[in-house]
Amino acid sequence: MTTKRPDSHLPDAPWRHGPGMDSLFDALGARDGTARFVGGAVRDTLLGLPVQDVDVATTLTPQAVLDCLKTAGIKAVPTGIDHGTVTAIVAGAPVEITTLRRDVSTDGRRATVAYTDDWREDAARRDFTINALYADPLTGEIFDYFGGLADLSARRIRFIGSADARIAEDHLRIMRYFRFLARYGTGEQDEVAYRACIAGANSLMALSRERIADELMKLLAVTDPAPVLRLMIEGNILRAVLPEIDAAGVERVANLVTREASAAAPPSALRRLCALMPQDAALADNIATRLKLSNKARKRIAAALAPPTTAASPPASPQALAYRIGKEAAVDRCLLDPSADLSLIATLADWQRPTLGVGGGALIARGLPAGPDVATALRAVEDQWVEEGFPGPRRVSVIADQITSKFQRARQ
Known part of the structure; x- marks a missing residue:
């Protein structure tokens, strides 16, 4: 059942009224309840943070989305058509539109999905409660199926349903949990989630190191990742992949x-x-x-x-x-x-x-025979120039004269 509260509306924000956004939702039939904002755009707007990407969930099938966008003259790219995702190019910016889905089977790395028209079913397959918030694009009404609003208010990162089950579906959610805790949490871990991450840490070995690196770099980019990194070390989260x-x-x-x-x-x-x-x-x-x-x-x-x-x-x-x-x-x-x-x-x-301003030719012109000594002498000129704090052309010329003379005397 959807949780609705009197204040559960998306604050107005410039991104909601960007060029072409109204046309997009007209094309998708949003007035009939077929499309909603979902995920990061909703979460970050509620937190007063800048919105980077806009994602839309819809009851329309991927083919229907393509047809609707074509009719409306909106460029559509079937970026993830096998998984139900079509990217609309709105005023030069991408908007990902994904058909509501439910998991049929998972192996910890990828999922086989089926389409659905049940919003709660789509929400149930997402990772954290704060990422399963939907908003009506016209009214701003928020639809919260798993207590995401309360968790967002408390800055609590909580898996939807069983933490163990969510991690078994996608092992990368372990890394995502700590990234979200560092980015949106208070630093106080949800004990159920933390224990599930510890229990499943060895499953990270099944993931590509590129995926682990991507999540780790996003974690390291937050304002202060150290408290969460300590939790990860204490729980031996990274031992299997980065000992x-x-x-x-x-x-x-x-x-x-x-x-x-x-x-x-x-x-x-x-x-x-x-x-x-x-x-x-x-x-x-x-x-x-x-x-x-x-x-x-x-x-x-x-x-x-x-x-x-x-x-x-x-x-x-x-x-x-x-x-x-x-x-x-x-x-x-x-x-x-x-x-x-x-x-x-x-x-x-x-x-x-800065640029040194002289080359090997200048040293040869000063009488240094062509050969390996030229490169060595040029490096010596550069070293002295750097040591002296990059003086101007007159001093460089003096340095070049001195170094050339030194090398000429050494050859005699």
């Missing part, structure tokens, strides 16, 4: 969150992952490879965790470090090092990587 992550890593993340706030540096999920992983570049790269992170992400991790004694980490100014490993990696290194002066980060805010 290298431990309590020490969580404390590094907590310290990093504090340093990011003190330096007014935007939070970075990848930087926080660097803190969470063992502080060994080779081992961290092994984990990043296992998580199927991009080459760009792996390079950033390697730069952030490179030993200070390597050529990639000159003990010079933050600008010199930024020149060698990139501004982003230099900021990472400073924030990750508890002993580093946070005020140095501000000096990089508007810094742009």
